[in-house]
Amino acid sequence: MSGPTVRVLDDAQGVAEAAADRVIEAATAAVAARGVFHLCTTGGSTPAALYRALRESSRANRMPWAETQIWFGDDRFVARSDALSNVSPLDAQLLSASADGTASPLSPSAVHPWLTSAADAPTAVSAYLAELRGAGVPHTSAGFPIFDLLLIGIGGDGHCLSVFPRSPLALEGAPVAAGVPAPTHIEPHVPRLSLSLGAITSARAVLALAPGAGKAEALARIFSNATAVADAPAKAALIPTATWLLDTASAAKLSA
């Protein structure tokens, strides 16, 4: 089976801009084909620069915002207003007026956060799965949502979404989504809500964002044939539908 497309840009800004162009390309194709673009975004600190790049005038007027619906592959089980929430960077960069006063191009109803106000994880998970179905997102026969584009970041331990090494969500037959206990080996130490790896293989296209020297060790493990998916869950995205955007610092430990 052939592998993913891997691009090495100069730096994190180059990754953000290439990611924004890829999002617009996928959005344009999805809207042309189905009238709607279901984007599943990632958490962590990496997507903020992507959101900013999408707001730049040269790109903002090419993005079909009105036909775009934004979902989250995972979130921290904290309030939306919490700085640790994976929604807060999007709220700040895409749902707020920009510094020059330009209004947000996105309707708040087009953003679908996990129900982190729920009493417990099973309630939040079933609410999210119901919302996906209710919004008309297509699903596989195994019950996984089929996003037009799914974004992942890469953790220093080789995780993606909130699927950590040796996690039940990294195994065959894992549930579509579940609550994840607070990791003790990696920040932030808060409980999570997450789709499992099947969401990656079910997406029409995948975009992995991994800039910075801090990712070099993890990428070397992920791209090593000696590593199993269970030990580096982001390996699940080494598939032909995926594009990996690295920079020279993060790609430093990869063989040619």
Ligand code: 6PG
């Ligand atoms: C999360 C993310 C997680 C993230 C990676 C990379 O909730 O933490 O979904 O999978 O993408 O940890 O995080 P950075 O972008 O901050 O390096």
